[in-house]
Each structure stands twice: as C-alpha cells, then as structure tokens.
Amino acid sequence: VRRIAPYFAELGLPCPVVPTRVGESFEAQLEAALDSGASAFSFTFGLVPQAAIEALRRRGMVVLGTATTVDEALALEASGVDAVVAQGSEAGGHRGTFLRDARTSQIGTMALVPQVVDAVKLPVVASGGIMDGRGIVAARALGAVAVQMGTAFLTCDEAGTPAAYRAAVLAAREDETRVTRAYSGRAARGLVNRFMREVDTGRDDDPILPYPLQNALTRPLRAAAAAQGRSEFLSAWAGQGVRLARSRSAADLMIALAREIEETETRIAR
Numbered sequence: 001v002r003r004i005a006p007y008f009a010e011l012g013l014p015c016p017v018v019p020t021r022v023g024e025s026f027e028a029q030l031e032a033a034l035d036s037g038a039s040a041f042s043f044t045f046g047l048v049p050q051a052a053i054e055a056l057r058r059r060g061m062v063v064l065g066t067a068t069t070v071d072e073a074l075a076l077e078a079s080g081v082d083a084v085v086a087q088g089s090e091a092g093g094h095r096g097t098f099l100r101d102a103r104t105s106q107i108g109t110m111a112l113v114p115q116v117v118d119a120v121k122l123p124v125v126a127s128g129g130i131m132d133g134r135g136i137v138a139a140r141a142l143g144a145v146a147v148q149m150g151t152a153f154l155t156c157d158e159a160g161t162p163a164a165y166r167a168a169v170l171a172a173r174e175d176e177t178r179v180t181r182a183y184s185g186r187a188a189r190g191l192v193n194r195f196m197r198e199v200d201t202g203r204d205d206d207p208i209l210p211y212p213l214q215n216a217l218t219r220p221l222r223a224a225a226a227a228q229g230r231s232e233f234l235s236a237w238a239g240q241g242v243r244l245a246r247s248r249s250a251a252d253l254m255i256a257l258a259r260e261i262e263e264t265e266t267r268i269a270r
C-alpha cells in the first residue's frame with residue numbers, strides 16, 4: 001500500500017486500502033455462465049471441477065481450457081474438456097499458466113502449438129500473436145483447428161477499450177510490450193509504461209501482492225487513469241503482434257481476415 005499510495009495521490013484518489021473482497025465466487029460466475037445461453041465456455045488459470053464441465057455440457061456448451069505448456073494441455077484433456085487453447089507467450093494480457101512458474105512457461109505460439117497438437121487427441125485452438133490472415137494460416141499449418149485473437153480486437157470500434165489505451169496500442173511497436181506482475185500480481189503482457197517500470201523492477205522482493213489481491217488493490221488507480229486519459233497508469237494489455245493492430249469495425253476485421261486467409265493460401269499454392 002505504501003508503495004503505490006503516491007500514484008493514487010497523483011490521480012487525486014484517496015489512499016488505497018488493503019482489499020478484503022477480491023472478486024466474484026466461482027460458483028456465482030458458473031451459474032451466470034450456465035444461464036447465459038452461450039454456445040461455448042472458455043476458462044483459464046487452471047482446471048474446473050468435473051461437475052462444472054458436465055453441467056456446461058448438459059446446456060450444450062463446448063468447453064475449452066487454456067494451456068501454456070504440454071503438461072497443462074494433458075491435464076486439461078484428462079479433466080474432460082472438449083478442446084484446448086494453446087496460448088503462446090506472445091499473447092496480450094494474462095496467460096493461463098497453472099502448473100509451473102510463469103517465467104518457465106514462456107513458450108512461443110510457433111513452438112507450443114505443434115507440441116500440444118502431438119500430445120493431445122483433442123482439437124487445439126492456437127492463441128498468441130495472431131493478428132491477420134497470415135497468422136491464421138500459419139496456425140492451421142501447425143495443426144490448430146481454430147485461433148483465438150485478443151489484441152487484434154482491442155482497436156475495433158465496438159471494443160470498450162479506453163481512448164488512451166486504444167491510442168497507445170495503435171502507436172505501439174513490437175518491442176514495447178513486456179510481462180509484468182505490477183498491476184494484478186499475476187504475469188500479464190502489456191505495453192510498457194511508468195507504473196510497470198517503477199513497481200515491477202523484476203526483483204523477487206518487489207512489493208507486489210499475489211493475484212488477485214494486487215488486481216483489487218490497483219483497480220481504482222486503473223479506473224481513474226482510464227477516465228483521466230493517463231496512459232502511464234493503465235494496464236494496457238497487448239501482445240507482441242501489436243504493430244499489426246487495425247482500427248475498424250469488428251465486421252470489417254472479420255471480412256479482411258477471410259480475404260487474407262485466401263490470399264495467403266493462394267500465395268503458398270503458387
């Protein structure tokens with residue numbers, strides 16, 4: 001609290017307090033998901049109980065879990081999911097790592113996807129650094145049946161991305177992201193900014209609470225930064241493909257992706 005109080009003061013916020021309530025209960029979230037009418041349920045940060053998987057299946061949902069290593073993919077397969085998302089270290093935001101330390105689980109998408117494809121019998125969804133039709137074709141060449149894209153949609157018109165965050169993504173270069181625990185206490189990739197540099201210096205004794213406590217602690221700061229357009233205090237999650245981000249509607253992005261897949265396949269066939 002002492003470490004981050006000066007930043008709160010800079011944004012005109014009262015001194016932060018140690019959070020006591022850190023989020024929704026899993027049961028409440030699962031209940032909401034079951035009632036949502038969605039056709040797919042995708043989770044991260046671990047395994048979900050067998051009973052939950054069965055309940056989701058009974059509602060006709062496809063259940064996907066997130067893996068950042070082959071061992072995690074095998075654990076997910078054993079837990080009964082329908083498909084595995086292989087999430088490479090290029091990915092923006094938090095990653096699902098749950099068996100080992102985040103630092104030893106930084107496997108790039110190009111290396112991770114075929115190793116997961118070889119290890120599991122389930123369909124594999126590739127994720128991390130995929131920004132256009134070329135990336136989608138590459139993921140399919142590695143054995144993935146589908147892709148999951150995050151950063152590419154942050155700058156779509158419909159996204160709720162705050163203006164300062166959106167502008168930072170559109171201006172960013174591929175060497176301007178890094179993995180940090182500063183905002184949430186859990187490793188996540190975002191655009192390097194002042195808060196990240198000053199709070200997470202990479203030392204083991206940096207005063208950062210474990211996830212989700214740090215996340216709750218910094219929430220008011222991030223909200224105020226978004227409202228005040230102060231990008232130096234925003235958790236601007238973004239992946240290494242950031243230079244390829246485009247500003248357009250989601251529909252136009254989807255149309256462009258379909259066109260680029262065809263162009264790429266034609267180019268390779270030639």
Ligand SMILES: Cc1cc2nc3c(=O)[nH]c(=O)nc-3n(C[C@H](O)[C@H](O)[C@H](O)COP(=O)(O)O)c2cc1C
Pocket residue numbers: 044045066087090091092093094095096127128129130131148149150151152154237238239240241
């Ligand atoms: C703003 C944002 C927040 C994210 N939050 C999470 C998260 O909480 N847990 C997780 O496993 N992945 C999270 N991700 C990663 C996505 O699930 C996905 O794997 C990633 O965006 C794919 O890589 P790309 O960003 O290069 O497209 C997040 C991504 C973004 C852009």
